[in-house]
Amino acid sequence: MVEISSILQGGYAHPLSREWQGKRALTKSMFMYPLFITDDPDAHVVIPSLPGQCRWGVNKLQEFVGPLVQKGLKSVILFGVPLTCEKDARGTPADDANGPVILAIKKLRSLFPDLFIAVDVCLCEYTSHGHCGVLNDDGTINTPPSVARLAEVSVAYAQAGAHCVAPSDMMDGRIKAIKQGLIDSGLANKCLLMSYSAKFASALYGPFRDAAGSAPSFGNRKCYQLPPQAKGLARRAIKRDVNEGADIIMVKPGLPYLDIIADAAELAADFPLAVYQVSGEYAMVVAGANAGVYDLKTMAFETTESLVRAGATLILSYFTPQFLDWLEA
Numbered sequence: 305m306v307e308i309s310s311i312l313q314g315g316y317a318h319p320l321s322r323e324w325q326g327k328r329a330l331t332k333s334m335f336m337y338p339l340f341i342t343d344d345p346d347a348h349v350v351i352p353s354l355p356g357q358c359r360w361g362v363n364k365l366q367e368f369v370g371p372l373v374q375k376g377l378k379s380v381i382l383f384g385v386p387l388t389c390e391k392d393a394r395g396t397p398a399d400d401a402n403g404p405v406i407l408a409i410k411k412l413r414s415l416f417p418d419l420f421i422a423v424d425v426c427l428c429e430y431t432s433h434g435h436c437g438v439l440n441d442d443g444t445i446n447t448p449p450s451v452a453r454l455a456e457v458s459v460a461y462a463q464a465g466a467h468c469v470a471p472s473d474m475m476d477g478r479i480k481a482i483k484q485g486l487i488d489s490g491l492a493n494k495c496l497l498m499s500y501s502a503k504f505a506s507a508l509y510g511p512f513r514d515a516a517g518s519a520p521s522f523g524n525r526k527c528y529q530l531p532p533q534a535k536g537l538a539r540r541a542i543k544r545d546v547n548e549g550a551d552i553i554m555v556k557p558g559l560p561y562l563d564i565i566a567d568a569a570e571l572a573a574d575f576p577l578a579v580y581q582v583s584g585e586y587a588m589v590v591a592g593a594n595a596g597v598y599d600l601k602t603m604a605f606e607t608t609e610s611l612v613r614a615g616a617t618l619i620l621s622y623f624t625p626q627f628l629d630w631l632e633a
């Protein structure tokens with residue numbers, strides 16, 4: 305059996321992931337754009353709570369993503385928004401070969417050979433109960449089948465051609481299980497594993513849950529996402545995911561957690577550091593600008609540069625299309 309800590313090549317298999325291994329100032333290649341892919345292949349549907357963002361069908365990806373690639377878009381992260389599938393307790397539709405995410409991976413790979421394609425891995429969009437893992441009868445998380453299922457789904461995305469799998473579920477031990485799954489399927493040297501390591505139970509995910517239809521049907525996510533005041537847990541989660549074989553560590557959300565970003569930059573100094581500027585941060589910046597509190601572009605730069613200052617080297621942002629214009633030399 306291969307030692308998990310000896311697997312490095314998945315982290316630099318792609319020209320872009322090689323670039324992320326070095327530090328830099330705000331540039332186009334630091335931005336990863338979240339895309340919501342729905343199962344109506346012709347969909348182009350506005351998301352009211354996320355101004356300017358839409359749900360897309362696979363047939364629309366060429367006309368939407370093409371111009372962004374022309375402007376210098378280097379990477380996207382895909383989120384599945386299944387609206388017509390049969391959801392169940394284990395999230396069976398997550399790795400459906402004809403589901404929107406797997407079809408979109410293949411489509412984007414063939415349309416844009418140089419685009420880096422990351423895929424969010426979670427079960428909440430696909431489970432009948434809307435939680436991010438598999439549950440016990442009493443509604444608590446059942447960890448072993450959860451991590452097994454997440455590993456299975458990750459391998460399916462990697463096999464479909466994803467350059468990166470990014471588990472956002474926060475189940476204990478899933479990084480190790482996913483890395484082992486990639487090793488066992490011969491994909492560990494091709495597919496990067498980006499861990500949402502310090503993901504807090506934040507009020508800032510509201511617009512996303514609206515966009516993805518992934519709000520839990522009962523309870524909340526406080527037993528797996530981190531308590532906002534828990535610096536110690538965040539540091540332990542980062543160290544754990546480094547040890548379990550993550551190639552990139554992520555902190556999420558960004559702006560209220562700059563100290564955690566700085567901690568991650570120290571604890572995982574030898575890794576690229578991703579920060580997710582989440583849906584509520586984006587909506588907040590846009591709403592403030594619309595209310596006349598500040599200029600949108602100035603505030604978008606200030607908030608995003610603060611993430612870089614704290615230590616981010618990669619930023620997942622709904623502002624990506626605008627930054628591609630704003631960073632035009």
Ligand SMILES: NCc1[nH]cc(CCC(=O)O)c1CC(=O)O
Nearest residue numbers: 426472473508509512582583584
């Ligand atoms: N596991 C699902 C997931 N993946 C990314 C986000 C949030 C992204 C955003 O708000 O932009 C969430 C929401 C949640 O945990 O409820």
Ligand SMILES: [Zn+2]
Nearest residue numbers: 348350357358
């Ligand atoms: Zn639109």
Ligand SMILES: [Zn+2]
Nearest residue numbers: 426427428436
């Ligand atoms: Zn989830």
